[in-house]
Amino acid sequence: MTLKSPRALAAAGLIAPERATALAPVAARYAVAVTDTVVRLIERAGDPIARQFIPSEAELLTAPGERADPIGDGAHSPVPGIVHRHKDRVLFKLVHACPVYCRFCFRREMVGQEGESALSPADFERALGYIESHPEIWEIILTGGDPFILSARRVEEISQRLAAIPHVKIIRWHSRVPVVDPSRITDDFVAALIVPGATTIVALHANHPRELTAEARAACARLIDAGIAMLSQSVLLRGVNDDIDTLEALMRAFVECRIKPYYLHQADLAPGTSHFRVPIEEGLALMRALRGRVSGLCIPHYVIDIPGGHAKVVLTSSDVEKTETGYRLRDHEGRWHPYPPPD
Numbered sequence: 001m002t003l004k005s006p007r008a009l010a011a012a013g014l015i016a017p018e019r020a021t022a023l024a025p026v027a028a029r030y031a032v033a034v035t036d037t038v039v040r041l042i043e044r045a046g047d048p049i050a051r052q053f054i055p056s057e058a059e060l061l062t063a064p065g066e067r068a069d070p071i072g073d074g075a076h077s078p079v080p081g082i083v084h085r086h087k088d089r090v091l092f093k094l095v096h097a098c099p100v101y102c103r104f105c106f107r108r109e110m111v112g113q114e115g116e117s118a119l120s121p122a123d124f125e126r127a128l129g130y131i132e133s134h135p136e137i138w139e140i141i142l143t144g145g146d147p148f149i150l151s152a153r154r155v156e157e158i159s160q161r162l163a164a165i166p167h168v169k170i171i172r173w174h175s176r177v178p179v180v181d182p183s184r185i186t187d188d189f190v191a192a193l194i195v196p197g198a199t200t201i202v203a204l205h206a207n208h209p210r211e212l213t214a215e216a217r218a219a220c221a222r223l224i225d226a227g228i229a230m231l232s233q234s235v236l237l238r239g240v241n242d243d244i245d246t247l248e249a250l251m252r253a254f255v256e257c258r259i260k261p262y263y264l265h266q267a268d269l270a271p272g273t274s275h276f277r278v279p280i281e282e283g284l285a286l287m288r289a290l291r292g293r294v295s296g297l298c299i300p301h302y303v304i305d306i307p308g309g310h311a312k313v314v315l316t317s318s319d320v321e322k323t324e325t326g327y328r329l330r331d332h333e334g335r336w337h338p339y340p341p342p343d
């Protein structure tokens with residue numbers, strides 16, 4: 001059973017009973033959900049798994065530069081559910097709910113809120129219409145929320161509708177489900193993802209090697225054995241994976257599971273997440289250390305989303321320069337942006 005309140009976390013022994021009251025305002029602002037699988041992974045308070053999912057009072061502190069839409073989805077949303085930042089691809093945000101709520105989530109102001117948990121049927125059709133009318137769109141990135149909370153039947157329907165659009169060739173699903181609720185990855189669910197006419201890719205979000213349990217590895221193997229390519233994405237997080245041994249073990253674990261390390265994200269400027277952010281200098285030093293330990297197979301791109309919707313930049317590239325006050329980041333159109341951004 002998924003734990004959804006500080007009181008439920010206290011009853012399960014994950015927080016002290018007296019903290020349930022202190023954490024009530026946090027849970028009122030940002031949704032809480034901790035699955036059975038995650039509960040079993042937590043060894044002690046504040047360990048790298050607990051830090052990711054157990055709320056903390058620090059979430060009520062908004063640091064300078066933090067904002068509700070840190071990566072600027074809104075600036076590139078032509079219709080509800082679609083973010084069209086790059087010519088050849090769109091994000092398609094199908095749902096606003098997740099099986100777990102990560103305490104550092106970059107869309108924390110948008111997910112887990114009261115009300116509808118998925119795009120309405122009318123908005124879904126409008127989003128599909130937008131994709132159909134833009135022949136330059138080659139890749140669809142299905143996200144949310146976590147779209148793997150949908151039923152196999154709905155996933156199949158969506159996959160078929162997308163694959164029927166002649167210019168859509170890649171259907172990429174972003175999910176945390178294979179690690180936080182691996183039993184959802186049934187044979188039926190896997191079959192629903194595979195459609196003629198388009199290639200299916202699954203990008204797995206995991207941040208600590210202990211998340212890749214035997215059950216999670218088996219769930220990923222079911223996807224890959226069926227012909228689905230897998231990529232990883234992780235967020236660099238203080239107290240979770242900000243040391244070289246953990247990062248190395250995480251990247252090796254992905255590769256052992258036949259998952260290509262893809263992105264290591266600098267944590268976005270989401271409200272109440274400053275306690276998770278690792279300075280860019282430290283992230284760069286970790287990447288240097290990682291390159292000294294593993295082959296290119298295990299190296300992800302260390303990326304940051306430029307606040308304001310100017311897309312990602314690879315932090316180990318010449319598109320990043322140190323300044324007196326922080327950094328400046330060059331977007332794909334050659335424009336420089338200060339980081340952190342002015343308030």
Ligand code: SF4
Nearest residue numbers: 098101102105145176
């Ligand atoms: S699963 Fe993704 S969208 Fe959901 S809370 Fe975690 S980071 Fe946010």
